[in-house]
Amino acid sequence: MRTATDTSPRSAAIPGLIGIGVALLLYAIFRWWGFLVLFPWIGSAISVGILIDRRLARNRKGIGRRIALLLNVPALLLFVPIANNENLQLEGIVLLLSIGFFGKGVIHYAVAKVFGPLVWGQGFCSWGCWTAAILEWLPLPEAGRTPKRLKSLRYLALALSIGLPLALILAAGFDVRQQYFRKQEMLWMFAGNGVYYLLAVPLAFWFKDRRAFCKIICPVALIMKVPTAFRRLRMRPTAVDCVQCGVCTLVCPMEVQVMDAIAAGRDVGDTECIHCGACRNRCPVGAIC
Ligand code: SF4
Ligand code: SF4
Ligand code: SF4
Numbered sequence: 586m587r588t589a590t591d592t593s594p595r596s597a598a599i600p601g602l603i604g605i606g607v608a609l610l611l612y613a614i615f616r617w618w619g620f621l622v623l624f625p626w627i628g629s630a631i632s633v634g635i636l637i638d639r640r641l642a643r644n645r646k647g648i649g650r651r652i653a654l655l656l657n658v659p660a661l662l663l664f665v666p667i668a669n670n671e672n673l674q675l676e677g678i679v680l681l682l683s684i685g686f687f688g689k690g691v692i693h694y695a696v697a698k699v700f701g702p703l704v705w706g707q708g709f710c711s712w713g714c715w716t717a718a719i720l721e722w723l724p725l726p727e728a729g730r731t732p733k734r735l736k737s738l739r740y741l742a743l744a745l746s747i748g749l750p751l752a753l754i755l756a757a758g759f760d761v762r763q764q765y766f767r768k769q770e771m772l773w774m775f776a777g778n779g780v781y782y783l784l785a786v787p788l789a790f791w792f793k794d795r796r797a798f799c800k801i802i803c804p805v806a807l808i809m810k811v812p813t814a815f816r817r818l819r820m821r822p823t824a825v826d827c828v829q830c831g832v833c834t835l836v837c838p839m840e841v842q843v844m845d846a847i848a849a850g851r852d853v854g855d856t857e858c859i860h861c862g863a864c865r866n867r868c869p870v871g872a873i874c
Pocket of ligand 2: 853
């Protein structure tokens with residue numbers, strides 16, 4: 586068990602410093618200047634979000650994180666596609682890998698969706714995702730509920746996200762290299778993300794759940810689940826006893842049974858956790874860190 590969470594400004598700066606460290610490392614290896622912009626930008630936005638949330642009352646915490654999400658949209662949805670003409674979505678990554686091109690988009694994917702989750706699980710979903718950046722500001726309850734039986738649709742979406750690009754290449758002779766020369770990958774990124782928004786926003790209102798799209802369609806979540814199972818950072822019980830009020834489970838946007846774990850003195854190991862911190866922020870006795 587742990588004691589209270591560190592709330593010093595210095596600890597809030599850690600994401601920004603990690604961003605600078607990752608940028609320098611990747612620049613040293615791959616020599617692309619864009620890394621020096623991208624990762625410090627993302628890390629600093631997260632630090633700003635943490636600092637804002639620390640100043641807010643318990644029932645308003647989370648606004649800082651949502652501001653960080655918005656701050657990261659230009660970095661990931663505009664800067665990388667425009668600066669490097671790449672499609673950062675899963676379908677774009679499949680196309681890149683199919684021609685053996687280990688581009689910047691693939692590196693982003695490896696950092697954000699594979700190696701990053703070994704440290705902070707699906708934290709990308711709470712602090713970096715450009716789709717969630719819009720969903721999280723919809724005028725809907727903070728934590729909705731989506732029928733569990735629909736969640737297996739994500740596997741179909743994953744199969745389509747991998748299968749369709751491969752079919753395009755194998756059956757339709759899609760020329761990925763020419764796409765890059767003509768800067769069309771960037772356009773695929775914007776078009777693909779437009780489709781995501783067109784699905785995600787109505788789904789959110791239909792189920793009254795901002796995260797409905799994440800739970801039943803987004804294929805990326807499935808990829809992140811694997812490293813998330815081994816993540817270093819988890820929501821954990823503190824030395825304070827849980828009074829079993831149920832608030833943490835109620836406010837969890839991903840429907841994780843938080844109270845069951847904390848009351849039993851266990852870490853929250855569910856791979857649906859996106860590390861948003863809502864359970865910790867709302868716990869009335871400080872039983873979660
Ligand atoms: S599940 Fe998908 S859409 Fe939802 S926040 Fe994560 S990456 Fe974004
Ligand atoms: S368990 Fe806590 S940190 Fe994880 S998604 Fe639920 S509310 Fe957020
Ligand atoms: S909010 Fe805190 S006290 Fe209430 S059930 Fe969750 S961990 Fe226990």
